[in-house]
Amino acid sequence: MKQYAKIVSNLAEKLAEILAEKLGQKPEFFKENCLPSMCYIRMSRYPFCPISPHVFGLMPHTDSDFMTILHQDHIGGLQLLKNGKWIAVKPKQETLIVIIGDLFQAWSNDVYKSVEHRVVANKHFERYSIAYFLCPSNETVIESCGESSTYRRFSFGEFRQQVQDDVKRSGHKVGLPRFLL
Ligand SMILES: O=C(O)CCC(=O)C(=O)O
């Protein structure tokens, strides 16, 4: 697991650097701010459910990080929202899925979009996935690049707190719209 974490962490950092360079931004931003102690791995097991597809293994959401590197098994169930439609991601065990998170959307000033995704339970089989989350330290300030920013500056700690407060109060994450200028 340690070895896997190291490989996906290097991959996430490299991909983030490439995307930053494309924006004309400092690629070191991620190495400097996404400390290993802030990044984490989530291993998920989704039990099968006879009344699928009406049951979510994971509710629709966007990730609150910069980038998620996901590995899923052969069962399937991950779906992405594209142009208002849920699209199934073909399960391919030999591939990794890269999901842009909220922080990258804010930092890139909406050039890269945080994709809404969900997991639908399978009728007959349980499913496993491993997700690596590229996160900065709580003090890291996220500032939109480009001339006219869509979002105000915020720290990752502030963003997490706001997400937690919203979920506690309403049961739902509001996310980036809270930080619109
Ligand atoms: O299990 C999956 O395919 C998705 C996991 C996920 O979206 C998450 O943990 O945030």
Ligand SMILES: [Fe+2]
């Ligand atoms: Fe997710």
